[in-house]
Amino acid sequence: xxxxxxxxxGQVSNGEVAKMAVxxxxxxxxxxxxxVSMNRNRELSEDLVQDVFFRMLRxxxxxxxxxxxxxWMYQIARNANVDQAQKRKGExxxxxxxxxxxxxxxxxxxxxxxxxAKGQDLALLRQALDRLPAEKREILxxxxxxxxxxxxxxxxxxxxxxxxxxxxxxxxxALEQAYFALLGERTA
Amino acid sequence: xxxxxxxxxxxxxxxxxxGEAQELAFEAHLGTxxxxxxxxERLGSLWxxxxxxxxxxxxxxxxxNLRSRFYETLGAYRQGLESAPxxxxxERIFALWPREPAWQMGLSFALLVIGLGVGYQxxxxxxxxxxxxxxxDQEVAQLRGEVNSMRQMVALSLMQQQSAGERxxxxxxxxxxxxxxxxxxxxxxxxxxxxxxxxxxxxxxxALHRFGSSPVTRTAxxxxxxxxxxxxxxxxxxxxxxxxxxxxxxxxxxxxxxxxKIDSAVRQHAKWALGKLQ
Numbered sequence: 001x002x003x004x005x006x007x008x009x010g011q012v013s014n015g016e017v018a019k020m021a022v023x024x025x026x027x028x029x030x031x032x033x034x035x036v037s038m039n040r041n042r043e044l045s046e047d048l049v050q051d052v053f054f055r056m057l058r059x060x061x062x063x064x065x066x067x068x069x070x071x072w073m074y075q076i077a078r079n080a081n082v083d084q085a086q087k088r089k090g091e092x093x094x095x096x097x098x099x100x101x102x103x104x105x106x107x108x109x110x111x112x113x114x115x116x117a118k119g120q121d122l123a124l125l126r127q128a129l130d131r132l133p134a135e136k137r138e139i140l141x142x143x144x145x146x147x148x149x150x151x152x153x154x155x156x157x158x159x160x161x162x163x164x165x166x167x168x169x170x171x172x173x174a175l176e177q178a179y180f181a182l183l184g185e186r187t188a
Numbered sequence: 189x190x191x192x193x194x195x196x197x198x199x200x201x202x203x204x205x206x207g208e209a210q211e212l213a214f215e216a217h218l219g220t221x222x223x224x225x226x227x228x229e230r231l232g233s234l235w236x237x238x239x240x241x242x243x244x245x246x247x248x249x250x251x252x253n254l255r256s257r258f259y260e261t262l263g264a265y266r267q268g269l270e271s272a273p274x275x276x277x278x279e280r281i282f283a284l285w286p287r288e289p290a291w292q293m294g295l296s297f298a299l300l301v302i303g304l305g306v307g308y309q310x311x312x313x314x315x316x317x318x319x320x321x322x323x324x325d326q327e328v329a330q331l332r333g334e335v336n337s338m339r340q341m342v343a344l345s346l347m348q349q350q351s352a353g354e355r356x357x358x359x360x361x362x363x364x365x366x367x368x369x370x371x372x373x374x375x376x377x378x379x380x381x382x383x384x385x386x387x388x389x390x391x392x393x394x395a396l397h398r399f400g401s402s403p404v405t406r407t408a409x410x411x412x413x414x415x416x417x418x419x420x421x422x423x424x425x426x427x428x429x430x431x432x433x434x435x436x437x438x439x440x441x442x443x444x445x446x447x448x449k450i451d452s453a454v455r456q457h458a459k460w461a462l463g464k465l466q
Contacts, residue, residue, distance in 0.1 A: 017266055024258050032250040033242050042247065046254045053258060055420070057265055058390075062427055064460070075453050079420050083386050086417070122244050125237055144238040145248075150199070158452030165199045172198075172231045179234065 005069035013060045023069075024053055030146050031077060037141040038081060038134065051080045070148065071155035078156065124186070128178035136171035143168055189217040194224050201228065202235045291342070306331055340365050340372055347375050352385040359391040363398065373399045377408045380425075381415050389416075393424045400432040410440045419451040426454070426461045435465050 003011075005026065011019045028049055035045035055076050056063075063072060129137055142148045142156065150168075154161045194217045200206045201214055218225040242248040309327050343365055346358025359379065365372040376399070379392040399405045409425050409432075416422045429437045444450055444458040 015269075017262070017269065020262060021259070024255075024262075028254060028258070029250060032254070033248045036248055042251070046250055046257075049250065049254060050257055050261065054261060054265075057262075059423075062423065062457075076420075079418065079453075083418060083420070122237060122241055125234065126241050126245075129238070129241070140238060144235070145242050147239075150203070150205075158456075165196065168199045169195060172235065175238075176231060176234055 006065050009063050009069045010065035013063045033145050048080050052077050071152050074156040124182050128182055131178045132174055136174050139167050140171050189213045191224055202232055343372055344375050352388050355388045356391055359395050362395045367398050381412050386418050389421050390424055406434045410437050419454045422454045423457045426457050430461045430464050438465055
């Protein structure tokens with residue numbers, strides 16, 4: 001049976017730093033998705049993933065094994081993101097690599113999930129997501145891209161589970177508005 | 189179930205985390221309320237599509253270099269951990285040697301002056317045989333003092349540099365300074381409170397460990413927590429207080445726990461620290 005993330009991080013915390021490699025393999029992709037969704041800059045996002053794993057190594061002694069590893073990691077990720085945003089304040093704007101980019105064409109034979117999503121233009125939905133304010137985008141990314149439970153999101157954001165649910169609902173409404181606004185722009 | 193109550197369970201409905209009774213009540217409401225049913229269908233459809241976005245684009249896949257960069261960092265970190273305690277005196281001395289030619293020249297000149305001075309002092313003087321041993325001790329002490337002041341000078345100079353990398357090196361030199369060196373302590377505290385780079389601030393917090401016996405240090409650490417704009421540094425400072433077993437920090441930690449303006453992770457950490465210190 002595979003060791004849980006909490007057990008692995010506990011071992012890293014006790015000096016078995018090589019175990020961090022297992023955590024990296026499990027989490028670097030979702031973490032990259034989180035950063036790239038928030039910043040829309042691949043290079044910066046890769047740097048931030050590195051930064052998060054380095055910070056986890058550096059602060060491994062402060063990890064409490066009773067705390068959810070995922071929540072702890074995303075708390076560090078949010079801090080890293082805030083730190084880089086402060087650092088980049090005043091720099092020339094223009095980091096958006098994906099603005100108005102079209103996604104790669106879908107495969108010829110769509111799977112069941114794609115079929116379920118028929119009628120919705122994912123490229124447009126992605127543009128709508130990008131138009132949301134950061135806090136709304138973040139909660140949807142954590143919930144849908146990272147597949148995190150509301151309890152875990154609450155631990156990351158430092159709020160109650162009920163608050164998370166309300167925020168998710170509001171973010172979905174905002175996403176719908178942005179989506180239909182874009183749809184209107186396209187057909188106009 | 190009213191419309192307002194229904195909206196509160198939309199997210200659970202999409203995530204399929206509703207209890208049986210709640211799900212029945214929700215579906216019963218949708219059966220009677222066209223507006224809620226239409227909204228649940230529209231948003232539910234977007235909800236499903238949202239999860240498909242990352243798999244639709246290569247933009248969400250990291251580059252191949254990310255993995256190799258991580259393993260390089262991990263390897264270097266492990267190597268650093270393994271080699272740190274085994275460092276011999278020779279390696280420590282070599283580690284002190286600066287990389288920039290200008291610093292190398294300065295250091296060489298300073299060592300030459302010290303060598304001449306010591307040589308001059310050690311020149312045998314007739315009739316001084318009885319006092320030879322105390323004189324030698326004095327010279328060693330003097331030499332040690334010279335070396336310390338040189339380390340201090342290097343640390344203080346580097347901590348003023350423009351480059352964050354140089355300032356980090358300055359902080360690492362601070363480890364070589366005696367724990368009674370108030371000038372280095374003062375420079376470290378200034379770095380912790382004012383340096384623009386978070387990594388430099390964090391390194392300075394670590395370096396403060398060796399100055400922890402001073403009450404000045406402890407007071408400054410406590411005061412610095414509120415001055416920080418990064419939760420990471422605040423947490424590092426709180427960890428330092430725990431490491432130093434500074435029970436006098438308890439009242440300030442209590443204030444931090446109750447201050448809602450402070451980041452929740454910091455407040456949670458302060459709560460944990462307070463438990464450790466009491």
